[in-house]
Amino acid sequence: VKTPAxxxxxxxxxxxxxxxxxxxxxxxxxxxxxxxxxVETTTILDITEEADVGxxxxxxxxxxxxxxxxxxxxxxxxxxxxxxxELTADLDDAAEVIAICLRHTVRTVDHDPxxxxxxxxxxxxxxQTEAGLGRRLTRDIRAGISRRRxxxxxxxxxxxxxxxxxxxxxxxxxxxxxxxxxxxxxxxxLVLRMLGVDGxxxxxxxxxxxxxxxxxxxxxx
Amino acid sequence: VKTPAxxxxxxxxxxxxxxxxxxxxxxxxxxxxxxxxxVETTTILDITEEADVGxxxxxxxxxxxxxxxxxxxxxxxxxxxxxxxELTADLDDAAEVIAICLRHTVRTVDHDPxxxxxxxxxxxxxxQTEAGLGRRLTRDIRAGISRRRxxxxxxxxxxxxxxxxxxxxxxxxxxxxxxxxxxxxxxxxLVLRMLGVDGxxxxxxxxxxxxxxxxxxxxxx
Numbered sequence: 001v002k003t004p005a006x007x008x009x010x011x012x013x014x015x016x017x018x019x020x021x022x023x024x025x026x027x028x029x030x031x032x033x034x035x036x037x038x039v040e041t042t043t044i045l046d047i048t049e050e051a052d053v054g055x056x057x058x059x060x061x062x063x064x065x066x067x068x069x070x071x072x073x074x075x076x077x078x079x080x081x082x083x084x085x086e087l088t089a090d091l092d093d094a095a096e097v098i099a100i101c102l103r104h105t106v107r108t109v110d111h112d113p114x115x116x117x118x119x120x121x122x123x124x125x126x127x128q129t130e131a132g133l134g135r136r137l138t139r140d141i142r143a144g145i146s147r148r149r150x151x152x153x154x155x156x157x158x159x160x161x162x163x164x165x166x167x168x169x170x171x172x173x174x175x176x177x178x179x180x181x182x183x184x185x186x187x188x189x190l191v192l193r194m195l196g197v198d199g200x201x202x203x204x205x206x207x208x209x210x211x212x213x214x215x216x217x218x219x220x221x
Numbered sequence: 222v223k224t225p226a227x228x229x230x231x232x233x234x235x236x237x238x239x240x241x242x243x244x245x246x247x248x249x250x251x252x253x254x255x256x257x258x259x260v261e262t263t264t265i266l267d268i269t270e271e272a273d274v275g276x277x278x279x280x281x282x283x284x285x286x287x288x289x290x291x292x293x294x295x296x297x298x299x300x301x302x303x304x305x306x307e308l309t310a311d312l313d314d315a316a317e318v319i320a321i322c323l324r325h326t327v328r329t330v331d332h333d334p335x336x337x338x339x340x341x342x343x344x345x346x347x348x349q350t351e352a353g354l355g356r357r358l359t360r361d362i363r364a365g366i367s368r369r370r371x372x373x374x375x376x377x378x379x380x381x382x383x384x385x386x387x388x389x390x391x392x393x394x395x396x397x398x399x400x401x402x403x404x405x406x407x408x409x410x411l412v413l414r415m416l417g418v419d420g421x422x423x424x425x426x427x428x429x430x431x432x433x434x435x436x437x438x439x440x441x442x
Contacts, residue, residue, distance in 0.1 A: 040261045126390060151420050155407045158391060158400050162411055165390035166383040169347060179379055186376045190383055194411050196420055199372055 023061045025051040030072045035117035073122050076115060077132035083213050094144030095197055099188040099206045104213050105167060106184035109174040120172050125164040134160055151196030163191055244282045246272040251293045256338035294343050297336060298353035304434050315365030316418050320409040320427045325434050326388060327405035330395040341393050346385040355381055372417030384412055
């Protein structure tokens with residue numbers, strides 16, 4: 001026998017699922033619009049039209065454009081970062097780990113250009129050097145320094161900004177069709193050189209067969 | 222005795238000077254506004270208000286925002302680039318030349334922040350890798366390769382994009398007060414490493430006393 005309490009619970013669960021779906025549509029819409037237009041010129045109306053929800057609905061989920069940008073960025077980055085963590089968990093050499101992560105990130109240009117344009121336009125690599133992918137890169141660089149695989153950098157925050165900007169620039173030029181398909185290897189070799197790995201070895205590590213990554217980055221929710 | 226022809230000539234010369242002055246005011250105004258606001262959100266009205274000229278006057282000098290941006294960029298870059306050319310004309314070592322040029326460019330943050338914000342916001346380093354400062358950097362890298370001072374890069378356009386993005390990122394973080402006063406040296410050392418110079422030598426070259434640059438970058442016209 002259904003009690004009123006159960007009915008309310010089921011209703012609220014269904015409502016909860018619907019709210020979750022609407023939120024997901026807004027986040028997906030924000031990712032697509034920002035991929036096309038960049039952050040500065042994207043408006044809340046652009047996002048609600050792309051998501052096919054009413055303009056006012058937006059504010060039931062996010063207080064501002066900055067808030068949905070933050071949510072969209074962190075979801076996009078975390079799924080990608082977790083997949084890379086899983087892929088490289090058993091590797092000992094920090095140089096190999098960093099090369100694989102950089103190369104997979106650049107290669108999203110080929111198999112997921114919406115995600116790639118989003119992270120390029122949203123400034124993920126140039127603004128967030130302490131969170132998300134920047135935090136992971138910091139961890140891997142520190143591991144390489146402590147094992148004397150890398151030279152100790154004279155200024156780690158500066159190095160992180162330089163690497164982030166390098167990834168951003170290479171992905172953007174690839175998205176624009178300007179650099180060739182080996183750009184991922186060439187970028188990885190340059191970064192390993194900056195970390196103190198010898199040029200020939202850097203090139204060898206950066207051109208090894210790339211293990212496949214399994215998890216999606218949440219773009220097809 | 223003044224002939225009518227001479228009077229016309231003098232008038233037209235005076236008009237010419239006035240036109241030149243108004244154009245210069247528009248270019249200076251564009252540099253200041255873009256320094257503060259970035260390219261995307263700057264409007265022609267912002268520029269004419271900053272220059273204190275009528276809105277319609279703008280179109281006597283430039284057909285579009287893109288046109289004044291191009292003129293402002295090329296004037297800003299050429300004056301800076303010529304000063305660096307002069308400063309390094311007598312130096313033989315391409316590594317030293319590049320270190321000096323990178324360091325002086327980053328140091329504009331301290332002594333000419335309007336110029337620095339302008340070149341950061343206008344995308345000079347990330348868009349113009351084949352003209353202006355990018356052309357000069359290409360020339361110096363090629364000189365170093367031909368003398369076997371640098372390793373031959375596997376992809377020169379990619380390397381130029383990475384260096385350009387690195388300069389952009391370091392200047393922006395300096396402008397935001399985030400990196401210390403030795404950022405110019407640290408950036409130069411990283412770039413020399415990417416070019417194949419050994420780590421210790423790169424650091425030594427990047428920390429030499431920096432010769433003073435004389436010419437202004439046209440900001441005080």
